[in-house]
Amino acid sequence: MFVVFTAGIGVLFLLGHGRVRGTLEEETRTNEGLRHYLIPRVVGQLLIPFIILFGLYVQFHGEYGPGGGFQAGAIIAAGLILYALLEGEKHALNVVPQKVLLGMMAGGAILYTTVGIFGMLLGGNFLDYSVLSDNTVKGQQMGIILIEAGVGITVTGTLLAIFHAFAARDN
Amino acid sequence: MTELFGIFLLTLLVITAIAVVRAQNLFVAVMLMGIASLLIAVNFFLLDAADVALTEAAVGAGISTVLFLSALALTVDREKAPKTKFGLALAVTIVACLVIFYATLGEPRFGDPNSPVQLHVGPWYLEKTPEYVDIPNVVTAVLGC
Numbered sequence: 001m002f003v004v005f006t007a008g009i010g011v012l013f014l015l016g017h018g019r020v021r022g023t024l025e026e027e028t029r030t031n032e033g034l035r036h037y038l039i040p041r042v043v044g045q046l047l048i049p050f051i052i053l054f055g056l057y058v059q060f061h062g063e064y065g066p067g068g069g070f071q072a073g074a075i076i077a078a079g080l081i082l083y084a085l086l087e088g089e090k091h092a093l094n095v096v097p098q099k100v101l102l103g104m105m106a107g108g109a110i111l112y113t114t115v116g117i118f119g120m121l122l123g124g125n126f127l128d129y130s131v132l133s134d135n136t137v138k139g140q141q142m143g144i145i146l147i148e149a150g151v152g153i154t155v156t157g158t159l160l161a162i163f164h165a166f167a168a169r170d171n
Numbered sequence: 172m173t174e175l176f177g178i179f180l181l182t183l184l185v186i187t188a189i190a191v192v193r194a195q196n197l198f199v200a201v202m203l204m205g206i207a208s209l210l211i212a213v214n215f216f217l218l219d220a221a222d223v224a225l226t227e228a229a230v231g232a233g234i235s236t237v238l239f240l241s242a243l244a245l246t247v248d249r250e251k252a253p254k255t256k257f258g259l260a261l262a263v264t265i266v267a268c269l270v271i272f273y274a275t276l277g278e279p280r281f282g283d284p285n286s287p288v289q290l291h292v293g294p295w296y297l298e299k300t301p302e303y304v305d306i307p308n309v310v311t312a313v314l315g316c
Contacts, residue, residue, distance in 0.1 A: 066221035
């Protein structure tokens with residue numbers, strides 16, 4: 001997860017974000033996405049809720065089926081990127097603003113690290129979940145759910161931020 | 172039957188990979204790379220590696236295709252003709268392939284129960300996961316803990 005996080009920071013450094021763009025008309029013209037194409041739009045709008053729902057399923061069902069935070073983050077990010085492609089990047093940034101994305105990137109990594117350090121404070125090793133609860137098995141399960149949530153949040157935020165960093169250079 | 176299907180998919184994968192290299196239109200190359208990712212994801216699934224298959228499908232076919240497309244939007248969608256001859260590169264690739272083929276001769280047979288993969292830490296994980304973590308998906312347990 002920290003690999004993805006670092007990659008996101010690197011891309012944001014290289015491509016920049018939130019740069020000032022041309023006039024308003026120019027911006028609306030370049031940011032229309034596929035709004036004039038009816039069929040992709042209708043099918044996409046039908047699919048997006050299910051893609052995000054499947055991402056949440058992969059996230060919260062990771063202990064039982066294949067998947068986990070990383071895959072869930074990638075799937076949710078793919079759903080939101082589809083929205084950005086259909087409606088234009090500006091609409092997508094209205095749904096999930098750049099500040100929220102940066103908060104997600106950092107927040108997930110902080111959640112992961114906090115769980116690790118919390119285990120150290122309670123007398124275990126870094127990322128030792130057994131001490132999180134009286135019952136070691138319960139502690140392990142709690143730890144897995146928390147760090148998977150952290151991984152999912154960071155991966156979603158980073159992949160969306162990378163996409164927006166590319167899309168913002170549309171010129 | 173499963174082996175036959177796997178060989179069929181791997182053959183398609185090789186054809187797709189050659190098509191990616193030969194494609195002059197970069198848009199076509201990106202789409203073919205998405206297809207290659209899906210093919211290898213199905214192959215992972217046939218080998219019972221559901222977690223890896225899901226990752227490959229989500230990241231390889233989904234996110235990286237989109238990122239390639241958005242990078243393509245910033246440049247032209249046609250490859251420039253290469254200036255240099257690629258005889259040396261071809262020779263290096265062929266030698267590397269032969270070395271890898273030679274290395275696979277020392278590997279245990281596919282699905283060998285006595286291979287190190289089956290005997291090293293794998294059984295310990297399978298045995299102890301229900302006791303220590305008590306979740307059904309061992310991959311999540313190994314990655315998370």
